[in-house]
Amino acid sequence: MLDVKEIDAAYGRAKVLHDVSLNVNRGEMVFIVGRNGAGKTTLLKTISGLMKPAKGYVSFEGRDTRGLTAVKLARLGMRYVAQDKKVFGNLTVRSNIELAAYASGVAMPSAIERVTSIYPDISKFMDRKAGGLSGGQREILLIGRAMVGSPRLLLIDEPTEGLAAIVIEDIMRILTRMKEGSEVSAIIVEQNLSVVNRLADRIYIMKEGKMIREIADKAQMTDTSEMENYL
Amino acid sequence: MIESAIYGLTIGAILYFVSIGLSITFGTMRIINFAHGMVYALGVYFFITFLPRVGGNFVISALLAIAAAIPVGYAIERFVIRRLYGESLDYAIIATYALLLIGTDAIKWIWGTVPQQVTEPIGISFRFFGGGFPLYRVVISLSALVLFLGLNLFFRKTVIGRIVIAALDDSEGVQCLGLDVNKYFSIVFVLGSCLAVLGGILYAPISAADPYMGHDILLIAFAVVIVGGMGNLTGTFISALALGLVIAITGRYWSEAADTMVFAVMAIVLIYKSYKA
Ligand SMILES: Nc1ncnc2c1ncn2[C@@H]1O[C@H](COP(=O)(O)OP(=O)(O)OP(=O)(O)O)[C@@H](O)[C@H]1O
Ligand SMILES: [Mg+2]
Numbered sequence: 001m002l003d004v005k006e007i008d009a010a011y012g013r014a015k016v017l018h019d020v021s022l023n024v025n026r027g028e029m030v031f032i033v034g035r036n037g038a039g040k041t042t043l044l045k046t047i048s049g050l051m052k053p054a055k056g057y058v059s060f061e062g063r064d065t066r067g068l069t070a071v072k073l074a075r076l077g078m079r080y081v082a083q084d085k086k087v088f089g090n091l092t093v094r095s096n097i098e099l100a101a102y103a104s105g106v107a108m109p110s111a112i113e114r115v116t117s118i119y120p121d122i123s124k125f126m127d128r129k130a131g132g133l134s135g136g137q138r139e140i141l142l143i144g145r146a147m148v149g150s151p152r153l154l155l156i157d158e159p160t161e162g163l164a165a166i167v168i169e170d171i172m173r174i175l176t177r178m179k180e181g182s183e184v185s186a187i188i189v190e191q192n193l194s195v196v197n198r199l200a201d202r203i204y205i206m207k208e209g210k211m212i213r214e215i216a217d218k219a220q221m222t223d224t225s226e227m228e229n230y231l
Numbered sequence: 232m233i234e235s236a237i238y239g240l241t242i243g244a245i246l247y248f249v250s251i252g253l254s255i256t257f258g259t260m261r262i263i264n265f266a267h268g269m270v271y272a273l274g275v276y277f278f279i280t281f282l283p284r285v286g287g288n289f290v291i292s293a294l295l296a297i298a299a300a301i302p303v304g305y306a307i308e309r310f311v312i313r314r315l316y317g318e319s320l321d322y323a324i325i326a327t328y329a330l331l332l333i334g335t336d337a338i339k340w341i342w343g344t345v346p347q348q349v350t351e352p353i354g355i356s357f358r359f360f361g362g363g364f365p366l367y368r369v370v371i372s373l374s375a376l377v378l379f380l381g382l383n384l385f386f387r388k389t390v391i392g393r394i395v396i397a398a399l400d401d402s403e404g405v406q407c408l409g410l411d412v413n414k415y416f417s418i419v420f421v422l423g424s425c426l427a428v429l430g431g432i433l434y435a436p437i438s439a440a441d442p443y444m445g446h447d448i449l450l451i452a453f454a455v456v457i458v459g460g461m462g463n464l465t466g467t468f469i470s471a472l473a474l475g476l477v478i479a480i481t482g483r484y485w486s487e488a489a490d491t492m493v494f495a496v497m498a499i500v501l502i503y504k505s506y507k508a
Contacts, residue, residue, distance in 0.1 A: 050403055074409035086404060088397035095393050102390050103408040145408070 001026045001185055002047070002153055007056030009039075009046045015054070016042045018209045024153065024185050029175070031196045032189045033227055034206035040189040041083055043206070044155045047187070048080035049073040061152065074103070077152035083161070083189075085138040087145075089131025093122065096130050096145055104149025115144035118174055136167030143174060147184075154178075154186040160195055168195065175199055191231060193224040205230050234362045235479045241368040241437065243475020244375030248430025249448055250455040250467050251382065252423020258399045258462015259416050262315055265327040266307050267427055267452070268445030269334030274300040274428025275440045276342050279349065289352035293432045297425045304424030308417050316413075331445060338442040346441040371433050378426070379468045386464065395419050399462045451478075451490065454497040 002024040009017040016039050024030050032040050045051045047058055049070035058065045065073060070080075088096050094112075101111035116123050119140045125133065130141060139159050146154055159175075160168045172195060178184060179199060190196050196203060200221055205213040207230055215221055249271060256264045278296035285291045307330065315323045353367040386392035394415045398405045405412050431444070438444070451474070459470030474493050482489035 048407060050407070070403070070406045071409055071411045074407050080407045082404065082407075086401050088400055088404065090396050090400055091393055096397075098390065099394060099397055099405070099410065100408050102394075103410045149409075 001061050002187075003059040004043075004047060005056050005059065007046060007053040007058065009042050009051055010054050011042075016209050017046065017053075019056070020206075020209070020211045021056075022187075022204055022211060022214075024187060026185055027183065028201045029179050029186045029188065029199055031200040031203045032187060032206060033191060033193070033196060033203060034230055038206040039209040040206055041157055042209075044080060044157050044187065044189060048078060048155055050080070077150075079146035079151040079154050081139075081142045081146050081154065081156040081159070083157035085135055085142065085162075087130040087133070087138045087141050089129065091130055092127050093130050093133070093141055094126045096141055097148065100145040100148040106149045111148045114148050115141075118144050118147060118177070119170070134167075136163050136170060139163065139171060140174065143171075147178075151184060154184055154188075156186060156188045158189050158191065160190065160192050168192065171195075172198065193227055193231070196227070197222050197224055203227070232483075233359070234364065235483045236476065237364055237368055237372065239476035239479030240372040240375075240472060241475070242478050243472035244371045245430045245434045245437075246448075246452060246455050246475055247375045247468055247471035248378065248433070249427045250452040250459070250471055251378075251464070252420070252427050253452055254456045254459065254462055254464065254467045255395070255399075255419050255423055256312075257456060259395060259402065259412075259419070260312065260316060261320070262312055262323040263320060263327070263453075264312065265324065265449060266311070266330035266334070267327075267424070268449035269331045270300055270304055270307065270424045270445075271427040271431045271448060272338060272440075272442065272445035273303060273334055274424075275431040275435050275444065276338055278428075278432045278435065279342075279347050279440055282349070293429065296432060297428050300424055300428045301421055304421045305417070307424075308420040312420065313413060313417075331449070335442050335445065342442070344442055346439040348439050349435040351436040367436065374433070375468075375472075382464060391415055391418060451493055454493050457497055458500045 004020060004022040006019050006021050007017055008015060008019065020039070020043060022030070032043070034040050042051065046053050049065060049068055049072070060073065060076065060078060063076070088099065097111050097115055098108060101108050122140065122144065125137065130138065133141065143156065143159065159171050163171070175188070176199065178186070203215040203221055204211055205215070205227065220226070249267070253264060253267050256262055256267070274296050277299045278292050281292040281295045282289070285295070311326055311330065312323070315326060351365065351367050353365070353370065355366040356363045357366060386396050394405060394410055398412050398415065402412050455471045455474055456467060458474065459466035459468070474496065477492050477496055478489045481492040
């Protein structure tokens with residue numbers, strides 16, 4: 001459903017991605033691991049349309065996405081959940097969900113139902129300012145917000161970064177259920193290898209802007225010793 | 232002293248009308264928009280042109296002038312500002328400053344360079360503690376308060392308002408939900424232009440209209456936006472009133488320094504902010 005073909009990406013003169021390729025099949029949960037600065041975020045931004053590739057192209061559901069903006073791609077069912085757990089901090093949790101509902105033409109009650117089905121506890125802080133939530137709550141709101149309107153592909157950047165073990169379990173539960181539903185595909189950037197090997201269908205390893213390895217073999221995926229070399 | 236305070240609140244109210252659009256434009260689009268001063272001045276000249284043609288009816292003429300300014304604001308956003316998104320700040324300054332200069336010359340060409348007076352629409356004063364207060368100034372001050380409350384309602388209660396609030400914070404996040412941020416920015420841009428024109432019209436009877444009026448108000452409005460925090464709607468309101476008072480009170484004791492004092496306050500706020508950061 002997603003094909004990234006030999007893309008280069010750059011910030012001004014600084015070339016960050018070199019000839020990166022990757023693909024995702026329907027219902028698949030693919031993980032990307034790699035050191036800080038490897039270019040993982042840049043890759044997700046390029047897929048989501050926030051950055052334009054300098055070379056190569058991305059095809060989403062058989063469509064060449066060159067010339068499509070991030071807004072168009074979101075309307076086609078792509079949802080990018082950024083790295084910094086940045087919710088709309090000045091709005092309530094409810095309004096955060098409301099914007100997602102409005103954007104995808106979903107009625108508010110079913111949008112709220114969608115988010116609470118992912119994480120029931122969220123109903124306790126519906127009317128709180130989203131900016132005042134804990135890191136874990138914000139990440140869950142972001143994932144919930146992205147799930148409104150039945151997206152086809154989620155791009156989630158380091159969902160467990162900076163979270164306590166117990167909150168990581170919550171996120172894992174959410175991702176596991178998402179996977180079991182298998183209606184949505186996902187690319188997840190993650191440095192926590194215990195999360196990766198419990199959830200991954202396939203793993204890509206990035207280093208210095210290049211895609212250096214793909215692991216599809218179950219036995220290799222559970223053995224994290226190799227991946228550790230790249231973290 | 233009370234006279235100065237009321238005068239200060241009047242000036243502050245006008246500054247608020249003019250600054251709010253600048254503040255939102257900077258907060259959402261990261262663009263410093265000098266063309267705001269052009270729309271402001273042009274709107275006032277539209278008003279002066281309409282006024283005798285509608286039998287001197289201030290309100291109708293004001294509404295017509297605002298309506299006439301809408302396409303101007305829209306065109307500036309659509310054909311100039313929108314091309315400058317994500318470009319370096321300098322491009323926006325140069326391009327919008329060019330518009331301001333073009334607008335000023337167009338005004339000189341069409342309406343001439345002689346300042347034009349506008350008669351005060353209410354013409355009632357009342358006495359209070361031995362001073363005379365034009366009711367008109369009180370009305371202007373109150374209208375700023377009404378605008379502040381109205382904008383708060385708009386930004387809090389309507390979906391469009393909430394989208395803009397969200398985009399002030401995280402424009403990419405809004406786009407990644409599939410909302411076309413530009414469309415909403417365009418709406419608030421035109422709204423900001425209309426408010427600037429309204430501010431200019433309200434101010435015209437107190438000062439006078441001249442081709443350079445947009446330049447004069449713009450620099451002070453920038454100071455308001457900087458002191459209040461770019462994109463901070465409540466901050467802009469407070470800072471507009473505070474700087475209005477600074478102008479009026481300084482002006483009372485040392486009239487030459489009134490405008491300079493605004494920039495002294497701005498400098499102090501900037502120094503303080505950089506210490507805190
Ligand atoms: N806005 C930017 N302007 C210039 N260079 C950037 C920018 N953002 C990232 N970079 C550079 O691009 C390279 C890749 O960054 P990227 O954020 O994609 O890495 P990452 O793999 O996501 O790292 P992390 O694990 O820290 O999130 C880094 O060298 C970084 O310094
Ligand atoms: Mg990153």
